[in-house]
Amino acid sequence: MHRYVQCTLVQIFNDQKILLGMKKRGLGVGMWNGFGGKVEAGEDLKTAAARELKEESGLEVLTSNLMEVGLLLFEFVNSGVVLEANVFRAVEYKGVVTESEEMRPCWFDIKDIPYKDMWVDDVDWFPLMFKQKLFYGFMKFTEKNEMFSQELKVLENVEEF
Numbered sequence: 164m165h166r167y168v169q170c171t172l173v174q175i176f177n178d179q180k181i182l183l184g185m186k187k188r189g190l191g192v193g194m195w196n197g198f199g200g201k202v203e204a205g206e207d208l209k210t211a212a213a214r215e216l217k218e219e220s221g222l223e224v225l226t227s228n229l230m231e232v233g234l235l236l237f238e239f240v241n242s243g244v245v246l247e248a249n250v251f252r253a254v255e256y257k258g259v260v261t262e263s264e265e266m267r268p269c270w271f272d273i274k275d276i277p278y279k280d281m282w283v284d285d286v287d288w289f290p291l292m293f294k295q296k297l298f299y300g301f302m303k304f305t306e307k308n309e310m311f312s313q314e315l316k317v318l319e320n321v322e323e324f
């Protein structure tokens with residue numbers, strides 16, 4: 164039996180730089196990632212994305228400035244949990260980048276992404292995001308969070324999600 168959990172992943176861009184956060188606890192600890200988390204009951208995706216961004220990075224974004232860039236399904240086969248990560252990008256935001264209990268943010272040049280300290284599949288879809296492609300992915304992980312299967316494709320429009 165699968166249990167689907169909706170979550171969000173926000174990528175903040177400033178010209179040729181992207182803001183990533185070092186995850187300080189929980190799933191993915193010790194790795195750089197975008198900002199996000201689980202969607203709460205009754206919350207729409209963009210509202211959840213903006214809330215998590217604020218909580219984890221200190222930055223505020225209007226939901227109208229969040230652009231869909233991809234949909235990634237992360238299945239943890241041992242538990243049957245499938246995280247449905249809705250990936251957004253934003254180039255307009257306000258506030259001061261602030262470390263939180265969950266994330267230590269840092270700007271990276273898009274030519275110098277720390278892939279070796281990130282989820283292993285990110286090296287495949289980050290370049291699609293940099294080329295402004297829409298993408299869909301389905302990754303399966305073992306109980307040790309090691310990826311053993313990956314499907315990734317480029318889409319023409321969001322309706323294909």
Ligand SMILES: Nc1nc2c([nH]c(=O)n2[C@H]2C[C@H](O)[C@@H](COP(=O)(O)OP(=O)(O)OP(=O)(O)O)O2)c(=O)[nH]1
Nearest residue numbers: 170188189190191196199200201237246282284285
């Ligand atoms: N970039 C990337 N992110 C991933 C991959 N696999 C994976 O679970 N994630 C993300 C999805 C989630 O947003 C995040 C971990 O979930 P989370 O932040 O909700 O987990 P947590 O245990 O800290 O839970 P919470 O207390 O914040 O609710 O990791 C991956 O392969 N690449």
